[in-house]
Amino acid sequence: MELQRYFEGFNDRDWEPEVEPADGPLRLAIVGLGGYARDRALPAIERTARCETTVAVSGSPEKVETVASRFDVDRTLDYEAFHAGEAADAYDAVYVSTPPAHHLAAAETAAEHGKHVLCEKPMDVNTERAERMVEVCDDAGVALMVAYRLHAEPAYRRLRELIGDGFIGDPVQVHGAFSLDLLGRTEVSAADVWRIDPEVAGGGALMDLGIYPLNTARFLLDADPVAVQATTAAPDEAFDGVDEHVAFQVSFPDDAVGSFSASFNAHRDSQLKVVGTEGRVTVDSAFGGLVDREVVVERGEMHAAFTGPYVDEIEEQFEYFGTRVLHGEPIEPDGVHGLVDIAVADAVYESAATGGRVGLDG
Amino acid sequence: MELQRYFEGFNDRDWEPEVEPADGPLRLAIVGLGGYARDRALPAIERTARCETTVAVSGSPEKVETVASRFDVDRTLDYEAFHAGEAADAYDAVYVSTPPAHHLAAAETAAEHGKHVLCEKPMDVNTERAERMVEVCDDAGVALMVAYRLHAEPAYRRLRELIGDGFIGDPVQVHGAFSLDLLGRTEVSAADVWRIDPEVAGGGALMDLGIYPLNTARFLLDADPVAVQATTAAPDEAFDGVDEHVAFQVSFPDDAVGSFSASFNAHRDSQLKVVGTEGRVTVDSAFGGLVDREVVVERGEMHAAFTGPYVDEIEEQFEYFGTRVLHGEPIEPDGVHGLVDIAVADAVYESAATGGRVGLDG
Numbered sequence: 097m098e099l100q101r102y103f104e105g106f107n108d109r110d111w112e113p114e115v116e117p118a119d120g121p122l123r124l125a126i127v128g129l130g131g132y133a134r135d136r137a138l139p140a141i142e143r144t145a146r147c148e149t150t151v152a153v154s155g156s157p158e159k160v161e162t163v164a165s166r167f168d169v170d171r172t173l174d175y176e177a178f179h180a181g182e183a184a185d186a187y188d189a190v191y192v193s194t195p196p197a198h199h200l201a202a203a204e205t206a207a208e209h210g211k212h213v214l215c216e217k218p219m220d221v222n223t224e225r226a227e228r229m230v231e232v233c234d235d236a237g238v239a240l241m242v243a244y245r246l247h248a249e250p251a252y253r254r255l256r257e258l259i260g261d262g263f264i265g266d267p268v269q270v271h272g273a274f275s276l277d278l279l280g281r282t283e284v285s286a287a288d289v290w291r292i293d294p295e296v297a298g299g300g301a302l303m304d305l306g307i308y309p310l311n312t313a314r315f316l317l318d319a320d321p322v323a324v325q326a327t328t329a330a331p332d333e334a335f336d337g338v339d340e341h342v343a344f345q346v347s348f349p350d351d352a353v354g355s356f357s358a359s360f361n362a363h364r365d366s367q368l369k370v371v372g373t374e375g376r377v378t379v380d381s382a383f384g385g386l387v388d389r390e391v392v393v394e395r396g397e398m399h400a401a402f403t404g405p406y407v408d409e410i411e412e413q414f415e416y417f418g419t420r421v422l423h424g425e426p427i428e429p430d431g432v433h434g435l436v437d438i439a440v441a442d443a444v445y446e447s448a449a450t451g452g453r454v455g456l457d458g
Numbered sequence: 459m460e461l462q463r464y465f466e467g468f469n470d471r472d473w474e475p476e477v478e479p480a481d482g483p484l485r486l487a488i489v490g491l492g493g494y495a496r497d498r499a500l501p502a503i504e505r506t507a508r509c510e511t512t513v514a515v516s517g518s519p520e521k522v523e524t525v526a527s528r529f530d531v532d533r534t535l536d537y538e539a540f541h542a543g544e545a546a547d548a549y550d551a552v553y554v555s556t557p558p559a560h561h562l563a564a565a566e567t568a569a570e571h572g573k574h575v576l577c578e579k580p581m582d583v584n585t586e587r588a589e590r591m592v593e594v595c596d597d598a599g600v601a602l603m604v605a606y607r608l609h610a611e612p613a614y615r616r617l618r619e620l621i622g623d624g625f626i627g628d629p630v631q632v633h634g635a636f637s638l639d640l641l642g643r644t645e646v647s648a649a650d651v652w653r654i655d656p657e658v659a660g661g662g663a664l665m666d667l668g669i670y671p672l673n674t675a676r677f678l679l680d681a682d683p684v685a686v687q688a689t690t691a692a693p694d695e696a697f698d699g700v701d702e703h704v705a706f707q708v709s710f711p712d713d714a715v716g717s718f719s720a721s722f723n724a725h726r727d728s729q730l731k732v733v734g735t736e737g738r739v740t741v742d743s744a745f746g747g748l749v750d751r752e753v754v755v756e757r758g759e760m761h762a763a764f765t766g767p768y769v770d771e772i773e774e775q776f777e778y779f780g781t782r783v784l785h786g787e788p789i790e791p792d793g794v795h796g797l798v799d800i801a802v803a804d805a806v807y808e809s810a811a812t813g814g815r816v817g818l819d820g
Contacts, residue, residue, distance in 0.1 A: 201724055215471050268703050269719040271633050275733055294534040318752060321810030325813070329713035341630050343715035351691035353705035355630045356716035363738045365731070376725045394725060451687070 099393060099400060102258045106404030107250040111395045117146065117422030119397075124414075125151035125187035125211070127161040127178060127202045128194030137193060138167050140410035141372075144377045146418030151187045153178040184209040189239075189421060191414075192216055195290040196298050200225045200255070207236035218307055218441065219434045221298030226438045240433035241417055243291045244311050247416035248378075248416045249409035251389045252296050254368075255377055256316050264395060265374030267317050269351045272309025272368045274383045275301070275359035279334060292338050292360070300338025302444055306358030307437055308383040309368060310346065313354045316370060320436050322352075323347040324443040332361055339409070344444045345391055461762060464620050468766030469612040471777070474515075477513050479508065479784030487513035487549035489564045490556030491521040493649055499531050499555060501771035506778045508780030511605075513549045515540040540564075546571045551774075552577055552784060557652040558660050562587045571758070576779050578605045580669055580794040580803065583660030588800045592793035603678030603779055607647065611771035611779045613751045613764075617732075617739055618678050626757060627736030629679050629714045634730045635673025636745050637663070637721035641696060654700050654722070661752060662700025664806055669799055671730055672708065672744040675716045678732060682798050683716075683805075684708040687818050690810040694723055706806045734778035744813070751782035 124141060126133055126149050141147050142375045150170045152163045160172045179201070188208035192199050192215040208212045213233055219226040219242055233240035246252050259267060278288055290296045300384050308323050314320060324346035330336060340361050346354040350400045359365075368382035375395030391402045420427045436456075443454040486503060488495055488511050503509050507762045512532045514525045522534045533545045541563070552568035554561050554577040566576045575595055581588040581604055595602035608614050623628060640650055652658045653666050676682060688706035692698060702723050708716040721727075730744035737757030743749050753764045784791045798818075805816040 202534060264725065268721050268724045269637060269705065269727070271717065271729075272636055272720065273631060273633055273717075273731070273733065275631060277735075323689075323813075325689065325809075325815075327685075327687065327707060327709055327715055327815075329715070333714045341713060341715065343631065343707050343717050345687060345689060345705050345717070347689055351690070351693045351703060353689055353703065353719065355633065355635075355705050355707070355719055357633065357715065357717055357733075359630050359733065360632045362733050362735055363545060363626065365631070365733045365738055367633075367672075367731075369635070369729075371724050371727045371728070372633065372723065373639075373724055376727055447687075451685075453687075453689075453813030 099456045101261070102254045102323065105254050106254065106402065110253060111416055111419070113419060113423055116418065120188055120418065121133050121146045122418040122421045123148055123149045123150040123187045124191050125153060126176070126191045126193060127153040128192065128198070129154040129163050130193065133193040134159070134163060135408050137191065137445070138407055141414050142167065143408070143411050144415045144418060146422055147414045149182055156185070158226040160351045169188070174380070176435050178399070178445070179214050181203045181205070184211070186359050187211060189214060197221050197296045200229050204232050205231045207232040207238050208251065208322055210236060210238060214237040214241045214243055214422050215439070217434065218298060218303050219431065219438055223435065223438050223442055226435050230435060233303065233431060237306065239427050240431040241420055242429050242431060244414060244429045245409045245413040245431050246383070247315055248412035248427065249389050250404055250407055250412070251379065252312065252315060252369065255344040255379070257372060258393065259316050259377070260318060264370065264372030264376060264377060266350065267370050267372045267402065269315070269371040270313045270352060270369065272307040272313060272354060272382065273358070274308050275306070275362040277362065277364070277367040278360040278431070290341045291336055294338050295339070299441060299445065300335060300340060300342070301358040302339050302342040302344070302441055305360070306342050306356060307441065309356040310354070310440060311437055312368060317348055317352060319348045319352070321346045321440050322349055322456050323441060323454050324447050326444040326447040335360060335385040341446065342448070346440065409439045461625070462479050464616045465724050468616065468764070469769050472615060473778055473781070475781060475785055479781065482780065482784045483508045483510045483784050484550045484551055484780040485510055485512040486551055486556060487515060488553045488555050489515040490554065491516040491518065492555065492559070495517060496521070496525060498526065498772050499553065499622060499635065502770055504529065504775050505770070505773050506777045506785060509776045513545055519691060527773070535596045539566045543567070544573050549573060551576060558665065559583050559658045559660045562591050565591045565602070565749070566594050569594040569600050572598060572600060574601040574606055574783050575611050576603045577800070579673070579796065580660060581793065581800055585797065585800050585804055588797050590798065591803050592630050595793060596805070600785055601789050602733070604791050604793060604795040605775060606630040606677070606791045607771045608670070608674050609677055609777040609791055610743070610774035612766055612769055612774070613753050614677060616676065617741070617753065618680070620755070621678050621732065621739070622680060626732065626734030626739060629734045630713060631733040632675045632679070632714060632716040632731065634675060634716060634718045634744065635720070636667040636670050637724040637727040638667070639721040639724065639726070654697055656699050659700070661803060661807065662697060662702060662704070663720040664701050664704040664724040664803055667722070668706065668718060669803065671718040672802060673799055674744065674796065675708070679710055679714060681710045681714070683708045683802050683818050684711055686805040686809050687815050688806040688809040690807070697722060701757060704806065704810070708802065813815045
């Protein structure tokens with residue numbers, strides 16, 4: 097196998113169609129204007145060819161004003177107006193970037209008005225609500241994509257091809273870790289408080305961070321977990337009621353095991369490694385987003401490091417979403433894919449509580 | 459805290475006494491002449507100031523001949539002669555480098571003749587036998603050291619000081635992985651067959667490889683496990699009856715969790731990482747032995763890489779052992795320390811079989 101061919105076109109958009117969509121760009125209503133939406137998503141959407149933000153929705157007049165002053169949106173709405181269907185003619189799809197507990201409601205409103213949905217991860221706070229989201233989108237005949245943006249990130253797309261072709265043999269051990277210091281050494285900032293409210297976030301470090309190594313391993317291995325063992329801890333009282341730290345071991349079919357961890361109260365850590373019978377790939381920083389990824393591929397005596405030109409994975413994700421919707425083509429990762437992570441999260445918390453291995457359908 | 463001071467004297471032997479021992483060098487009988495003993499241990503002993511090999515014991519006339527031709531030993535013995543106490547005047551201590559199931563017998567003979575013991579890891583194949591080893595050495599008043607050579611390795615000694623001083627805050631996540639291709643892509647070589655015989659090795663990848671990240675984490679954190687969750691697999695029939703792959707999650711007191719893995723049938727992998735509330739340390743290659751270690755220490759915005767001049771950790775271990783015995787000083791890691799790894803290994807296999815979290819005394 098020629099390693100080179102995977103990386104020659106490092107940033108190729110292999111999902112790019114041969115012809116431009118007849119219509120477009122896809123007009124988005126962005127629902128929820130938190131820091132990530134304002135500082136990362138909106139600028140990324142602005143750089144795409146096939147998406148544009150026409151409507152901005154928030155409960156905060158300040159956030160609406162900030163966004164309206166910085167971006168060329170046609171309409172701004174509060175939640176009441178959005179859910180009432182106001183300005184529904186002004187957008188074709190909804191990008192849901194609220195805290196998780198509000199995802200379902202936004203998707204329901206979108207579906208009700210026949211709008212496609214791109215929903216931030218995790219889908220919602222529990223399986224029941226996530227299943228309902230799949231159902232309403234299915235019933236309405238609208239597309240539902242879950243915003244696992246690393247599926248659109250070139251380094252991971254190249255690695256997925258390489259692993260799928262057997263370049264590192266059969267994957268056997270995966271290690272993935274994602275941690276950061278949410279406390280910022282003082283108190284949790286007001287903007288991040290929802291991340292440690294179990295009612296709103298559905299959990300703690302697992303739901304916000306641990307889901308990255310989990311979902312990325314699923315993407316790279318093209319496999320879904322069959323069992324989980326896990327431990328959680330919250331020694332700092334600031335994290336009462338959620339997992340400040342989580343370590344979880346995920347069994348995949350064919351005997352690969354993922355050893356994953358995430359922390360809300362730790363030095364930054366963002367690494368992923370897949371060890372196969374014939375080789376090894378490592379990615380550092382694996383989930384960071386704003387830094388270049390160093391990809392190292394090893395097989396036999398060979399050790400090769402690859403870095404592509406910097407690519408904004410968020411822009412890639414929106415370009416992909418817009419393109420697929422405009423062409424009416426299937427979209428991945430879809431809601432059914434996202435449901436698996438919610439089921440794994442449920443199993444992680446169950447295993448942490450009981451100590452037992454929790455089986456999954458796989 | 460000044461990071462620099464930990465690494466200025468990178469290879470300092472902090473255990474080195476101010477005065478030379480009155481006697482010496484310590485005369486060793488090496489029991490078991492496998493590849494590691496011949497190619498790594500015997501040359502390392504030859505380079506020490508305070509140990510020398512005077513007696514070599516093996517059941518194989520070929521191995522005895524090879525060793526006698528390459529090293530300056532006074533006597534060679536077969537096992538029968540060794541256990542009968544022949545040439546007991548010619549050595550002061552016994553270095554046990556047989557496969558694990560024969561460790562206890564060698565230690566018993568040593569103790570019987572009042573000889574100190576340096577025993578390869580793991581101590582033996584189960585807790586009962588390991589406890590018996592501690593007992594016979596205690597009763598005979600001889601020292602018992604378990605050959606966890608990384609305790610004598612300068613990089614780890616520096617990191618242990620640094621972590622103990624709180625340089626990375628409270629450790630919260632540890633990742634450690636050790637894998638290699640024992641099959642060598644064909645069949646297991648005759649010299650390595652014992653490693654996949656559960657009666658002789660006490661297990662598979664865990665006992666031979668997984669014990670490294672486990673024990674090194676214990677050393678760095680200065681803490682012992684309180685619970686274990688684990689999964690094992692042996693998809694390749696060559697590994698019937700032992701763990702070809704193992705992934706195990708180890709809870710330490712104060713909520714640190716180790717996510718460890720080991721494989722007998724995988725690309726080489728040898729990494730260790732400790733993530734704390736304030737910083738992170740990584741070691742690569744962590745358990746390799748023949749290559750330089752790259753130590754990376756991070757805290758806040760600082761990222762610093764340290765490499766010391768190459769040091770043979772095996773030579774360090776023997777120099778330490780000889781020095782401490784000649785001075786009559788306490789020796790670490792001792793048998794009681796080694797017992798903990800055997801107890802953890804028992805718990806790993808129990809958890810893998812039952813799926814449940816297995817508690818330990820800690």
